[in-house]
Amino acid sequence: MDMRQLKYFHTIATEGQITKAAKKLHIAQPPLSQSLKNLEHSIGTPLFDRNGRRMELTEAGRTLYQRCETIFEFFEETLLEVQDTGEGMRGKLSIGCVKSAFSHIPRKMKRFGENYPDITFELKEGDSASLAEDLKNRRIDFAVIRLPLELDEFHHKRLPVEDYVAVLPDEWLVEGDDNTICMELLSALPLLLLRRTSGRGQYELILDQVKNYNASPKVVTMCPDVDMILELVSEGVGAAIIPELAYQKHNPGKVKMMKIKEDTLHSESAVIWLKDRYLSKSAQKFIELFDKEDEME
Structure with missing residues (x-):
């Protein structure tokens, strides 16, 4: 058994047909069929049940197929480690x-x-x-x-660690000085918050803090993309609470940044x-x- 035979076997199993696998591998069907035959002979057991043109894995085939990804990853990492013993930096x-x-x-x-x-x-x-x-x-x-x-x-x-800041449309007027806003005022505004596609993250942390000041905050948009959030702020859709570094690097204009008075929101x-x-x-x-x-x- 060699890596080429395993790659061929894995592709046949994934595609379900010799014809499709040959096209994907850019080789002719006869040598691909022969490679599979040689692999089954070396292992000593069939890897597929032939059902017309469709090929279904046997129990032995399923075991080998499940191990292939691990074998491929181990091979790639071993090759990488060996290369690193030389120059490595390429x-x-x-x-x-x-x-x-x-x-x-x-x-x-x-x-x-x-x-x-x-x-x-x-x-x-x-x-x-x-x-x-x-x-x-x-x-x-x-x-x-x-x-x-x-x-x-x-x-x-x-x-x-970074501080979270509030980002508001330029035309919005809020109480207080020009550079800070308190959580009580911020929590009463329509909010645009970053939210990842799964799992607990910034959104939940911010919302927990906001609810200390407003039990029913109005979150008008949840989005994982900071550029989209800030573009919406610039159009007056709402106010955002984002890490300060994100504002500095993605500022679209027509918005203003305000420090949050309470020192309770930080991003790591x-x-x-x-x-x-x-x-x-x-x-x-x-x-x-x-x-x-x-x-x-």
């Missing part, structure tokens, strides 16, 4: 990031690219819950997320990566840059 680095914390990334990419020009970056945007799933499924190397998030399966490095971000996965040398080096954040300001 290839692709896949980074996930929530949009509201993306400002942590660009300067580091610039410095890293200057030091390691053979690295290609692949960026993926998502909310914290979806990026955690991407890590578990080995689709990215590490991610910058907003807490809270269950971290049992991840190594993590916490980033500096973190870099996370899987505990049970080999982390490439390039990913390790990039994550180290988060310890040098102040040097890049």
Whole structure:
């Protein structure tokens, strides 16, 4: 049994037909059929029940199919680890990031690219819950997320704490001075809040605080995208409560930022990566840059 035979078997099982699998693999049907026959002979048991053109996995086939993803991942990580014993600093680095914390990334990419020009970056945007799933499924190397998030399966490095701020349409007049707003007034406004697609996150934390001042706040929009939230603020739809760094990097104009008088709302971000996965040398080096954040300001 070799990796090519396993790949062929996995594709046949996924497609359910030799014909479709051959097209997907860009090879002719006879050598694909022969590869499967050789694999079944080496294992000593059939892997498929042939039902006309349709092929259904036997019990042995289902066992092998379930193990294939693990075998492929182990092979890829072993190859990566072996490559890292040499130069190592080449290839692709896949980074996930929530949009509201993306400002942590660009300067580091610039410095890293200057030091390691053979690295290609692949960026993926998502909310914290979806990026955690991407890590578990080995689709990215590490991610910058907003807490809270269950971290049992991840190594993590916490980033500096940020204050939440209120962002209002320019034309709205509120009581108090020009730079601050109290939670009592803020909680009475129509609110636009960031909310991840699954799990407990910023939305629930903010809403819990708001309800201390207004038992029935009017949340007019929930959305995982900070740009969309701020665009709605600029059109006068409502007021947003977002991390200050997100406002600074995504300000669309026609809005004003106000500090929240009560010092009760703070946002934490973190870099996370899987505990049970080999982390490439390039990913390790990039994550180290988060310890040098102040040097890049």
